[in-house]
Amino acid sequence: MSSSERSNIKATGRVLFDGYTPLEATWDELFAGEGLEAIRPAARPVADHLNALTRADFRRLKRLADDTFLRSGITFTLYDKRGSTERIFPFDLIPRVIDAKEWEHVERGIVQRIRALNLFLADVYGDQRILEEGVIPRFLVEGSKAFRPQLMGVRPPKDVWVHIAGVDLIRDGEGRFVVLEDNLRVPSGVSYVLENRETMKKTYPALFRDSRVAAVESYPHKLREAMNAVAPGEGGRKRMVVLTPGPYNSAYFEHSYLARRIGCSLVQGSDLFVDNDRVYARTINGPTPVDAIYRRVDDEFLDPKVFRADSLMGVEGLIGAWAAGNVAIVNAVGNGVADDKGIYPFVPDMIRFYLDEEILLPQVETYVCAREKDCRYVLDHLDELVVKSVNEAGGYGMLMGPSASKREIKEFRKKIEEDPRNFIAQPRIELSTCPTWTSKGVEPRRVDLRPFAITGDDTWVLPGGLTRVALRKGSYVVNSSQGGGSKDTWVVETGR
Amino acid sequence: MISRVAESCFWLTRYLERVDCWSRLLDVNSSFSLDIPLATPERWRPLVIVVGQEQDFLDRYGEDVIEDAEVVQRYLVWDPENPSSLLSSARAVRENARTTREVISVEMWELINEFWLWLNGRSAKRLYDRDRDAFYARLNSQCLMFHGTCYSTMLHDTPYTFITLGRAVERAGQTARVLDVHHHALNELDGRSPADAAQWIAILRSCSAYEPFFKLSSSVLGGASVAEFLLFDRTFPRSVMHNLDRAAVLLNQLLKERPEALPSASRRALDRLSGSLLQMDLDDVMQVGLHETVTMIVEGTAELCSAIQSDFFPAVDAVSPIGRRVEASPEPTAPAVSSQG
Numbered sequence: 034m035s036s037s038e039r040s041n042i043k044a045t046g047r048v049l050f051d052g053y054t055p056l057e058a059t060w061d062e063l064f065a066g067e068g069l070e071a072i073r074p075a076a077r078p079v080a081d082h083l084n085a086l087t088r089a090d091f092r093r094l095k096r097l098a099d100d101t102f103l104r105s106g107i108t109f110t111l112y113d114k115r116g117s118t119e120r121i122f123p124f125d126l127i128p129r130v131i132d133a134k135e136w137e138h139v140e141r142g143i144v145q146r147i148r149a150l151n152l153f154l155a156d157v158y159g160d161q162r163i164l165e166e167g168v169i170p171r172f173l174v175e176g177s178k179a180f181r182p183q184l185m186g187v188r189p190p191k192d193v194w195v196h197i198a199g200v201d202l203i204r205d206g207e208g209r210f211v212v213l214e215d216n217l218r219v220p221s222g223v224s225y226v227l228e229n230r231e232t233m234k235k236t237y238p239a240l241f242r243d244s245r246v247a248a249v250e251s252y253p254h255k256l257r258e259a260m261n262a263v264a265p266g267e268g269g270r271k272r273m274v275v276l277t278p279g280p281y282n283s284a285y286f287e288h289s290y291l292a293r294r295i296g297c298s299l300v301q302g303s304d305l306f307v308d309n310d311r312v313y314a315r316t317i318n319g320p321t322p323v324d325a326i327y328r329r330v331d332d333e334f335l336d337p338k339v340f341r342a343d344s345l346m347g348v349e350g351l352i353g354a355w356a357a358g359n360v361a362i363v364n365a366v367g368n369g370v371a372d373d374k375g376i377y378p379f380v381p382d383m384i385r386f387y388l389d390e391e392i393l394l395p396q397v398e399t400y401v402c403a404r405e406k407d408c409r410y411v412l413d414h415l416d417e418l419v420v421k422s423v424n425e426a427g428g429y430g431m432l433m434g435p436s437a438s439k440r441e442i443k444e445f446r447k448k449i450e451e452d453p454r455n456f457i458a459q460p461r462i463e464l465s466t467c468p469t470w471t472s473k474g475v476e477p478r479r480v481d482l483r484p485f486a487i488t489g490d491d492t493w494v495l496p497g498g499l500t501r502v503a504l505r506k507g508s509y510v511v512n513s514s515q516g517g518g519s520k521d522t523w524v525v526e527t528g529r
Numbered sequence: 530m531i532s533r534v535a536e537s538c539f540w541l542t543r544y545l546e547r548v549d550c551w552s553r554l555l556d557v558n559s560s561f562s563l564d565i566p567l568a569t570p571e572r573w574r575p576l577v578i579v580v581g582q583e584q585d586f587l588d589r590y591g592e593d594v595i596e597d598a599e600v601v602q603r604y605l606v607w608d609p610e611n612p613s614s615l616l617s618s619a620r621a622v623r624e625n626a627r628t629t630r631e632v633i634s635v636e637m638w639e640l641i642n643e644f645w646l647w648l649n650g651r652s653a654k655r656l657y658d659r660d661r662d663a664f665y666a667r668l669n670s671q672c673l674m675f676h677g678t679c680y681s682t683m684l685h686d687t688p689y690t691f692i693t694l695g696r697a698v699e700r701a702g703q704t705a706r707v708l709d710v711h712h713h714a715l716n717e718l719d720g721r722s723p724a725d726a727a728q729w730i731a732i733l734r735s736c737s738a739y740e741p742f743f744k745l746s747s748s749v750l751g752g753a754s755v756a757e758f759l760l761f762d763r764t765f766p767r768s769v770m771h772n773l774d775r776a777a778v779l780l781n782q783l784l785k786e787r788p789e790a791l792p793s794a795s796r797r798a799l800d801r802l803s804g805s806l807l808q809m810d811l812d813d814v815m816q817v818g819l820h821e822t823v824t825m826i827v828e829g830t831a832e833l834c835s836a837i838q839s840d841f842f843p844a845v846d847a848v849s850p851i852g853r854r855v856e857a858s859p860e861p862t863a864p865a866v867s868s869q870g
């Protein structure tokens with residue numbers, strides 16, 4: 034251990050994990066029970082290392098880490114009457130550790146899932162076999178807000194729709210990884226995975242030297258490879274850009290970060306134009322053709338000619354150029370129909386239908402209110418279930434039955450009765466916890482996991498992913514808009 | 530290179546140069562006005578005029594305080610509603626850096642970001658209250674550090690050319706403005722009183738030209754020699770001529786790689802400005818009047834900027850919702866201090 038990581042532990046200074054007690058009936062990521070001897074094997078070196086720190090040491094490291102984020106501008110801006118302040122996204126310095134052997138299984142499960150979802154999208158905008166054969170009710174697909182009938186018959190380069198996927202996982206009470214939802218449109222957060230790792234390396238250099246933590250740094254290269262693989266045209270240097278809504282978008286940092294790491298230009302809609310079904314960038318030396326666009330602009334705003342006419346962030350004619358096969362759009366347009374919360378319950382059927390396999394990573398049992406029987410069950414058990422609106426994200430439009438007030442339940446009942454198709458419900462899962470630094474020392478806080486998968490010629494899964502943590506005591510909601518923070522996720526080799 | 534990004538690079542250094550120039554000008558003006566009783570009572574008003582904000586200042590603060598050193602400095606340093614305040618310029622520097630992060634170096638970004646966090650935080654205000662000189666000196670050294678960092682860490686390719694071009698063009702204009710702030714003193718060419726000497730030294734200091742002037746100039750300290758040095762000396766990095774020379778080299782680099790069919794109005798605008806300046810010597814300047822000469826330079830650089838704009842970043846029909854560039858102030862118009870003389 035280096036001296037920068039640790040000052041002398043005073044006889045009275047409490048060490049980090051003293052008195053840490055996992056919650057009842059909940060899986061803890063690091064501890065199988067109370068006391069240091071209950072540490073899980075993959076987390077042993079981390080726990081030993083961190084436990085040599087006093088709380089004062091830890092507080093100091095935390096300040097250093099926060100400063101690093103602030104200095105490098107990994108921030109969002111809060112505006113008020115007196116001006117603006119830069120804030121960082123809360124980051125917890127205790128990593129979440131996953132055994133590499135367990136990870137292999139997760140990885141296989143994600144690859145399988147992405148394959149099926151890709152085939153589903155090609156099918157939905159193509160022959161619609163899965164609807165013809167009644168495996169998934171047609172009204173659910175065609176009634177989805179994210180279904181884009183304008184795209185029927187479009188085939189993106191190499192038939193890849195989901196180039197970048199963020200598959201949200203949670204662990205149930207027994208510690209099994211379970212898929213909570215898919216993000217196949219413009220999943221965000223990967224820059225935090227990469228920056229969190231950088232910060233952790235600066236904070237615990239010695240620990241990194243001694244541990245076998247799987248590297249995450251190849252993500253931008255994999256993304257570049259995938260874009261290169263799907264960009265139309267033969268050989269040569271393909272011209273790629275990242276399309277951002279602009280510097281006032283809350284994820285602008287990530288857009289700029291990825292453009293830098295991929296080594297391509299960051300553009301806004303007004304920097305591009307389409308002529309004769311070809312996309313060009315406006316450069317200082319006139320128009321330059323573009324072969325692949327990693328877009329971080331939502332479908333609806335991409336092309337005012339096809340979608341929202343009032344969009345100022347898009348590029349007129351872009352969809353036409355894409356449909357003509359002259360440009361790759363990453364992720365493809367129209368993917369929302371596959372990650373719709375109403376379609377999610379059918380992914381196991383999809384996997385069976387397209388791949389003739391059983392699903393490797395289980396999903397959360399889900400009631401689809403569009404089905405009458407399910408709907409009745411949901412209405413009878415509102416106080417036990419988590420109800421989600423299929424068209425909302427970010428932890429909005431949700432009812433947490435077990436902790437909701439009578440009035441909230443009543444309101445939701447009315448909403449479900451008015452528009453059952455808009456809702457699904459799931460039993461509340463006791464999300465796993467991970468030891469997390471709080472103002473009162475280290476306490477268990479609930480976490481989820483968003484691994485990222487990139488698909489070009491084949492699918493690659495980033496080891497680990499973004500662990501989001503509900504920083505508020507007792508909270509199950511990990512979204513950053515609702516008081517969530519993040520942690521570094523370590524996939525660690527053990528005993529080999 | 531994407532036009533919008535090139536434009537932000539160009540503006541990044543233009544705003545930075547404003548911070549650089551005005552922090553020095555304010556520093557010199559505050560210490561200078563403590564020392565020497567001037568013949569003219571006007572010490573602060575010319576600054577407000579030259580920055581193009583006289584009307585705004587009068588509307589919001591009134592005639593009574595336009596010679597109040599504290600009110601004017603607060604206005605020129607901190608006022609977020611004054612688009613030319615140092616705070617506004619520094620914000621524009623940071624916003625332009627934020628939108629050019631793919632082309633500038635990590636070191637440049639961190640320097641600018643930290644500078645902004647400092648200036649926008651409490652410790653900068655404390656320093657301002659406690660030690661004004663140190664505050665201005667810190668602003669100044671941040672700007673110089675930026676140029677060094679830029680030179681040593683960034684690829685010297687097209688974005689770098691735009692960054693240095695912005696600096697050259699803005700510097701030529703700002704040096705002209707410094708001369709304008711003091712032109713009434715400079716027009717009295719034969720002054721030999723101690724107050725005059727202090728005035729000329731102040732002008733030189735405002736351009737960090739004090740020692741360079743004495744190293745190079747064979748002539749005695751006086752209004753004419755100071756004006757000549759700041760306008761025509763090709764080796765001094767803040768002189769108007771030096772920066773027009775730089776701009777010519779940089780523009781040539783950009784135009785060399787450019788398809789011939791595309792317009793090159795910037796080249797002509799620069800030639801016009803350099804040409805008319807090259808034809809002049811000090812006698813001509815004094816005959817035409819220093820203020821008029823300086824106005825010609827300021828207007829010429831403004832024309833040059835709009836020509837650069839139309840050559841390399843022409844306006845797009847569909848303007849993005851957030852605007853094309855992050856700009857804190859309109860193009861400052863030619864100053865009109867003469868009415869105050």
